[in-house]
Amino acid sequence: MIKRSFIGLTKPMLKYEALDLKTPEPTIIQEPKKVSLFLDKTYGFKDTILLKIGDTVKTGQKLSVSENSDAYVISTVTGKISSIETLAGDYGKTFTSVSIEVDENEEIDDQFKTLAAEPTLDSAINFLSGVPGKPAFKIFSDPEKPINTIIVNGVDRDLLVGTNQYVIKSDIDAVKNGVRILKKITGIDNILIAVPQNMMQDAIGGGAQVVTVDSEYPATLPAMMMQSILGQILPAGQSCEDMGVCFLSAEAVASIGTAIEEGRIPSTKTVTFINKDGVKSLASAKIGTPVRNIINAFGVTLNEKDRLISGGPMTGATLYSENFPVLADTDAIMIQDRDNIPFISDYPCINCGECVRACPANVPVNMLVRFLEAGQYEEAADQYDLYSCIECGLCSYVCVSKMPVFHYIKLAKYELGRTTSAEATNA
Numbered sequence: 001m002i003k004r005s006f007i008g009l010t011k012p013m014l015k016y017e018a019l020d021l022k023t024p025e026p027t028i029i030q031e032p033k034k035v036s037l038f039l040d041k042t043y044g045f046k047d048t049i050l051l052k053i054g055d056t057v058k059t060g061q062k063l064s065v066s067e068n069s070d071a072y073v074i075s076t077v078t079g080k081i082s083s084i085e086t087l088a089g090d091y092g093k094t095f096t097s098v099s100i101e102v103d104e105n106e107e108i109d110d111q112f113k114t115l116a117a118e119p120t121l122d123s124a125i126n127f128l129s130g131v132p133g134k135p136a137f138k139i140f141s142d143p144e145k146p147i148n149t150i151i152v153n154g155v156d157r158d159l160l161v162g163t164n165q166y167v168i169k170s171d172i173d174a175v176k177n178g179v180r181i182l183k184k185i186t187g188i189d190n191i192l193i194a195v196p197q198n199m200m201q202d203a204i205g206g207g208a209q210v211v212t213v214d215s216e217y218p219a220t221l222p223a224m225m226m227q228s229i230l231g232q233i234l235p236a237g238q239s240c241e242d243m244g245v246c247f248l249s250a251e252a253v254a255s256i257g258t259a260i261e262e263g264r265i266p267s268t269k270t271v272t273f274i275n276k277d278g279v280k281s282l283a284s285a286k287i288g289t290p291v292r293n294i295i296n297a298f299g300v301t302l303n304e305k306d307r308l309i310s311g312g313p314m315t316g317a318t319l320y321s322e323n324f325p326v327l328a329d330t331d332a333i334m335i336q337d338r339d340n341i342p343f344i345s346d347y348p349c350i351n352c353g354e355c356v357r358a359c360p361a362n363v364p365v366n367m368l369v370r371f372l373e374a375g376q377y378e379e380a381a382d383q384y385d386l387y388s389c390i391e392c393g394l395c396s397y398v399c400v401s402k403m404p405v406f407h408y409i410k411l412a413k414y415e416l417g418r419t420t421s422a423e424a425t426n427a
């Protein structure tokens, strides 16, 4: 087993930007005429489809597409289903998209309200897995991976993003409720809230022990926090959950608190909007709202060849359409001007070693990249620590040859994951 310390040879010099002392109010994005809700699952001809075009749905109603699957979405609006289709995401990922034409006369589904009076892990799994922040409740019901610690992440994983800092500053009472409910439904008492040093006072009312994280990127990635907060080094290829630790975003915990306290399922996502000049603002939009509506609300014109990104500058993924909706875990939308898009080349690696010096997981990136370029993924994993990578993106950022190293790594992990699941299915 490969074990790596997350201390690089030279420390990365990128700093997280703290949210302004005066909490900024998010721009409220008007409810769209149509929302698109995504299920992380697709369906075949043999599946029994439970929804059809023309069905009417209420706000808060649970929508399951197939009775053969426990995947679902909660409708964030009242209206009529106008399409159900399969869409492709990045790295071959596929979704089922359910689009709903919004009716102005909102009706609230009250099935969850009854369950909220006596919250259980089952009701959370069955109704709250798609709330803003997207808490992964199923982790708590896996007997083979018992969780003993929950870390509420009050800092955002990528640079320029301030979504979870905003939740800590503006809604600490909801976080406190969420912490209380999590303790009750999971039986886990060891819950910590992680924030930057300057937000300790904001987090104190959250009902859990407050710990601080460093301000240098990538200190807020879970693998780094495992080491800085808990003193545990994540072995290559293992997840935090494998080691009994679950990370939930502050927004997810606040959403759980609000849901149980008010008996309704939250549907409004806080999103950091990063403009072409790098200036960031906050927006509040219904899950399912097209990204275009956020861009328009800030008066930004998207020109041909500008780049639209879901996420932050280090680890975000390109979106190919302004119609892509805000999802439960969309923490940021970023636009890069066509004249400022970082150059990516097909120049070869010159073995300068910059990536090795920057890598917080001490991966021999200069060697790894040679195997990734050649599509030799298994060799990359066996010999050059592919699975020690914590996906911070610093290697791409510093690469002198401007190679898309981080994207090679993500593609390799995706391809190896696909092979492993195909082998497990055929076994």
Ligand code: SF4
Binding pocket: 355, 358, 359, 360, 361, 362, 363, 365, 388, 389, 390, 391, 392, 393, 394, 395, 396, 406, 409
């Ligand atoms: S993305 Fe690159 S720099 Fe970051 S951990 Fe992985 S290999 Fe290292």
Ligand code: SF4
Binding pocket: 348, 349, 350, 351, 352, 353, 354, 355, 356, 365, 366, 369, 398, 399, 400, 401, 402, 403, 405
């Ligand atoms: S920074 Fe780029 S060019 Fe330099 S060793 Fe790493 S991959 Fe090669």
